[in-house]
Amino acid sequence: MDFIDQIKELAARIPKLRENIKTEEATKNALVMPLINILGYNVFDPTEVIPEYTADFGTKKGEKVDYAIFKDGNPVILIECKNIDADLDRVHASQLFRYFSVTEAKIGILTNGIIYRFYTDLDSPNKMDDKSFLEINFLDIKEPLINELKRFRKESFDIDDLAPVACELKYTREIKQILSKETNLPSEDFVKFFAKQVHSGPLTQNVREKFTVITKNALSQFINEKINERLKFAMSENPSDSIIEKTDGQEITDTTEESNDGIVTTEEEIEGYHIVKSILRATIDPKRISMRDKKRYCGILLDDNNRKPICRLHFNTKQKYLEVFIDENRKAEKNPITELNEIYDYSDQLVNTVNNYGMSK
Structure with a gap:
C-alpha cells in the first residue's frame, strides 16, 4: 500500500473510532502513533521516537512534550497532542513554543488527531512562529496536502529543503485566507x-x-x-494536435500559440515545481530553476530560458503526465504519473537534462 492509500485509510478510520476516543491518550494511540508509523518512524524505537520527551526550560522543570522525533541523535520534530475533541484554535501550544527554543527541533506539530498544524521559525530564528505554515484536516483531506505531508517521511525529511517550501506554504495559505475572507x-x-x-x-x-x-x-x-x-x-484539449505522447526517437514539437488568458497555476503544479527543485538541488543552484505556466502545460526551465527546458508538467487533464527530455537534442517523451511523488522516479533524467546544458553549480 502506497503512502497516499495509507493516509486515506487512516483518515477513513476516524469517523468509526471517534465515539470511542475519550481521552488524549486514546487519541495518541489510535490516531497519532499510526501516522508517525506511516511517516516511517518506529514509535517503539527510542532512538527514533521518544514519548513524553523532557527538555528543561529555565525554571520550568520536568515538563514534557508528547513526542520527539529524532534524526542523527537530535530532535528534529516535536509533537504536542490534544484530545480529539479539542479546539486547536483555543489551545495554546505552550510546550512546543518553549521546547522549540531549547532544542534543535525545527518542526513543531500541534494536533488533536484530526487536524495537524505544522510550525517552524520563519519569523524569528529558534522561536516558533505563532502561525502554522501547513494545516491538514484528516476529515477533509486533499491530495496536494498529502504530497506536502510526504516531506516529513523519514526517508525524505530534509530541513534545508523544507525551509523555503514552508515559507511559501505559510504565506500562500495566509493570502488565500485573506482572499477568501475578502471575497465573502x-x-x-x-x-x-x-x-x-x-x-x-x-x-x-x-x-x-x-x-x-x-x-x-x-x-x-x-x-x-x-x-x-x-x-x-x-x-x-486534444494533445495529439501538437504533441506526441511517446516520441519513439522523434522530437516533440509544440505549435500551439500561448496566451496568458485562461492560465491558472494549480497547487499541484507548484508542488511539482518544488519537487523538481529538490531533486536538482545538489546539481545546480535552486534559484536558477524557474516555472513558466502555459495553457497546456507548466514548464520548468533553467535560467528562465525557453531554450533550456528541464521538464514539463501536464497536470491539466485527468491523467497527469511528466514530460522529460531524453537526450541532448531535447527529444522528449510524456510519462503518465498517478501521484506527484513519482516525479522522483525520473531524477536521473532531470539531472542529465541539466548536465546536458553544461550547467553546474
Missing part, C-alpha cells in the same frame, strides 16, 4: 482599493456601500469565469 465580505480598505481606480469622485458612505456590493459581485464573477475557462479548455 470585502473590507473597507479592500473596497477602496478598487473603487479609487474606477471611480473619480469622492468616496462617500453611499459610494462605499455601493462599491462593496459591486466589488463582491465582480470578484465572484471573475472567479466563476476563470473556472469556466479552465473547464472549457480541459474539455476541448
Whole structure:
C-alpha cells in the first residue's frame, strides 16, 4: 500500500473510532502513533521516537512534550497532542513554543488527531512562529496536502529543503485566507482599493456601500469565469494536435500559440515545481530553476530560458503526465504519473537534462 492509500485509510478510520476516543491518550494511540508509523518512524524505537520527551526550560522543570522525533541523535520534530475533541484554535501550544527554543527541533506539530498544524521559525530564528505554515484536516483531506505531508517521511525529511517550501506554504495559505475572507465580505480598505481606480469622485458612505456590493459581485464573477475557462479548455484539449505522447526517437514539437488568458497555476503544479527543485538541488543552484505556466502545460526551465527546458508538467487533464527530455537534442517523451511523488522516479533524467546544458553549480 502506497503512502497516499495509507493516509486515506487512516483518515477513513476516524469517523468509526471517534465515539470511542475519550481521552488524549486514546487519541495518541489510535490516531497519532499510526501516522508517525506511516511517516516511517518506529514509535517503539527510542532512538527514533521518544514519548513524553523532557527538555528543561529555565525554571520550568520536568515538563514534557508528547513526542520527539529524532534524526542523527537530535530532535528534529516535536509533537504536542490534544484530545480529539479539542479546539486547536483555543489551545495554546505552550510546550512546543518553549521546547522549540531549547532544542534543535525545527518542526513543531500541534494536533488533536484530526487536524495537524505544522510550525517552524520563519519569523524569528529558534522561536516558533505563532502561525502554522501547513494545516491538514484528516476529515477533509486533499491530495496536494498529502504530497506536502510526504516531506516529513523519514526517508525524505530534509530541513534545508523544507525551509523555503514552508515559507511559501505559510504565506500562500495566509493570502488565500485573506482572499477568501475578502471575497465573502470585502473590507473597507479592500473596497477602496478598487473603487479609487474606477471611480473619480469622492468616496462617500453611499459610494462605499455601493462599491462593496459591486466589488463582491465582480470578484465572484471573475472567479466563476476563470473556472469556466479552465473547464472549457480541459474539455476541448486534444494533445495529439501538437504533441506526441511517446516520441519513439522523434522530437516533440509544440505549435500551439500561448496566451496568458485562461492560465491558472494549480497547487499541484507548484508542488511539482518544488519537487523538481529538490531533486536538482545538489546539481545546480535552486534559484536558477524557474516555472513558466502555459495553457497546456507548466514548464520548468533553467535560467528562465525557453531554450533550456528541464521538464514539463501536464497536470491539466485527468491523467497527469511528466514530460522529460531524453537526450541532448531535447527529444522528449510524456510519462503518465498517478501521484506527484513519482516525479522522483525520473531524477536521473532531470539531472542529465541539466548536465546536458553544461550547467553546474
